[in-house]
Amino acid sequence: MDIFTLAQLLAKIVFVFAVCLGVIPFLVWFERRGSAWIQGRVGPNRVGPFGLIQPFADVAKFFFKEFWTPAEANKWYYHLAPIFALVAPMAALTVIPFGSYLMIGDQIVNLQIANVNSGVLFILAFAGLEVYPIIVAGWASNNKYSILGALRGSSQIISYEISMGLALLSMLLVYGTFDLHSMVAWQGQKFFGFVPAWGVFINPIGALIFWISTFAETNRLPFDLPEGDSEIVAGYHLEYGAMKFALFFMAEYVAMIMASALLVTLFFGGYQLLPGVQAAVDAIVSMNGLSDAAAQNLKAVFQFGCLFLKVAFFMVVMIWVRWTFPRFRFDQVINLGWKMLFPLALANVVFMSVVVYLMS
Amino acid sequence: MDNLDFINSVVTVFGIFAAICGLVLLFAKEPLSCALGLLGVLIFTAGIYAIIGEHFIATIQLVVYAGAIMVLFIFSIMLFNVKHDRESFNWKSPLFLFTSVVTAAVFVLLGRTILQYFDTPVIESQKGIFTREMVTDLGGNSQVLAHSLFTQHFVSFEAISLALLIALVGAVVLAKRKLN
Incomplete structure (x- = not known):
């Protein structure tokens, strides 16, 4: 491994994780201000302009709280769970491509941390591991509410993983590859010369099923049964305080970012430029007379910007949904998963295979 | 450090972790700890597959074993709340003594074989x-x-x-x- 490969790899890792963790305070701020706005309250507005510094004050508070562990808890697993909760979605983020490529000198830098041969399966693998922190946290805290939350969480995640996987399968039929870069490249085509060939236009039902499943997978309302505060106080993270709770909190946002990024990559063109941006890039290039390499770098920057905007849109919708819809009952959640989404996703796979067969 | 050295050292580290998880699986008292030990073994083996370039097997190992089968194991352990009946286990029963002697013998023979052949080159006939x-x-x-x-x-x-x-x-x- 030469020094350039190592340096660009480290730079990409630092960049992705810095962006991912760096937007969390602003998401928290948006969640609190947005919820206040939706509910006709004021929300945090004292710390900094528009209360923007509030999340940082929260973090400081978390750090200085007592580092408390329940007496009857299984210490090792109790401390392991929040770490695992944050690691699993972050590991999945490493295969999301966040741009086509950069030209540095005569070297090509592929804008994806890990170019795994079976990229989508890798994400599914780590999405599957996201159930463990919930189970382990609930079990290790030795609290009945926590156990109930853990049981709810694990059954919910298992149920929705099936429809999520089937929705993914229907898109794999269309793209014919596991490689996320090739999927995004495929979506760079145009239908009838002007409609972008995004997955959502080919397979809207799959996109809808996948989107609903991401809500359930990340335990967001209306699927936040594992922490349903009116019934089981806080579910699996009831016994966690200070920074350990904050880790779960961050993990939820990282999982949201990961799920939205995956949704965008599969169904909404990934880093493909939004309509109209290509014209802007061309204009800048011709105005400044940029070389090919510089033009490609500029395009990559805009591609990252477009991916960021698309992911941000879905994050905003997730927050919006949370403060708009009431929570389901648990039997409703399981019924929706097994009796509606699962057969629908299965039928959609059959339908998409017919479509793909007729098109090819 | 060249690439092969790096891979070898990572494989060694993962192997040691997998072995530790295996020991947890064998000697832990709670059933859930055993299950999590097995999960650790599976994850670190998947890591070994991934680092030697077999991404597909690594991901399938994670999806199928770690993501699905172990979840069901742990789910049922939690649901049925299996009590550990360590007290009732009879360490002196003849069956247990017999099986432990046989297991020890097999283990010693295996260890001897591995130590004998571990630096021989890869067998070419079975590929x-x-x-x-x-x-x-x-x-x-x-x-x-x-x-x-x-x-x-x-x-x-x-x-x-x-x-x-x-x-x-x-x-x-x-x-x-x-x-x-």
């Missing part, structure tokens, strides 16, 4: 038809596997899925005590 270059040319592990699964081994693939479906229906029938 399959695919070399690493061929697999890369044909479009990666997943492509090659899918192709052979859905052409050459199609009938056995369908037979196995049918058998699994029958097992699934059977499990539902058995679990549902009264059929109306």
Whole structure:
């Protein structure tokens, strides 16, 4: 491994994780201000302009709280769970491509941390591991509410993983590859010369099923049964305080970012430029007379910007949904998963295979 | 540090972690700890597969074993709340003594064989038809596997899925005590 490969790899890792963790305070701020706005309250507005510094004050508070562990808890697993909760979605983020490529000198830098041969399966693998922190946290805290939350969480995640996987399968039929870069490249085509060939236009039902499943997978309302505060106080993270709770909190946002990024990559063109941006890039290039390499770098920057905007849109919708819809009952959640989404996703796979067969 | 050295050291580290998890699996008191130990073994083995370049096997290991089967294990352990009956175990029963002697003998023989042959080069006679270059040319592990699964081994693939479906229906029938 030469020094350039190592340096660009480290730079990409630092960049992705810095962006991912760096937007969390602003998401928290948006969640609190947005919820206040939706509910006709004021929300945090004292710390900094528009209360923007509030999340940082929260973090400081978390750090200085007592580092408390329940007496009857299984210490090792109790401390392991929040770490695992944050690691699993972050590991999945490493295969999301966040741009086509950069030209540095005569070297090509592929804008994806890990170019795994079976990229989508890798994400599914780590999405599957996201159930463990919930189970382990609930079990290790030795609290009945926590156990109930853990049981709810694990059954919910298992149920929705099936429809999520089937929705993914229907898109794999269309793209014919596991490689996320090739999927995004495929979506760079145009239908009838002007409609972008995004997955959502080919397979809207799959996109809808996948989107609903991401809500359930990340335990967001209306699927936040594992922490349903009116019934089981806080579910699996009831016994966690200070920074350990904050880790779960961050993990939820990282999982949201990961799920939205995956949704965008599969169904909404990934880093493909939004309509109209290509014209802007061309204009800048011709105005400044940029070389090919510089033009490609500029395009990559805009591609990252477009991916960021698309992911941000879905994050905003997730927050919006949370403060708009009431929570389901648990039997409703399981019924929706097994009796509606699962057969629908299965039928959609059959339908998409017919479509793909007729098109090819 | 060149690439092979790096891979070897990572494999060693993962192997040590996997061994530690295996010991947890063997000696932990709570059933859930055992299950999590097994999960650790699976995850670190997947890590070893990934670092030697077999991404497909690594991801399948994570998806199928760690993501699905172990979740069901742990789910049922938690649901049925298995109590550890360590006290009632009879350490002096003749059956246990007999099996432990046999196991120890097998273990010693295995260890002797491994220590005897561990630096001999890879056996050439047992290899399959695919070399690493061929697999890369044909479009990666997943492509090659899918192709052979859905052409050459199609009938056995369908037979196995049918058998699994029958097992699934059977499990539902058995679990549902009264059929109306």
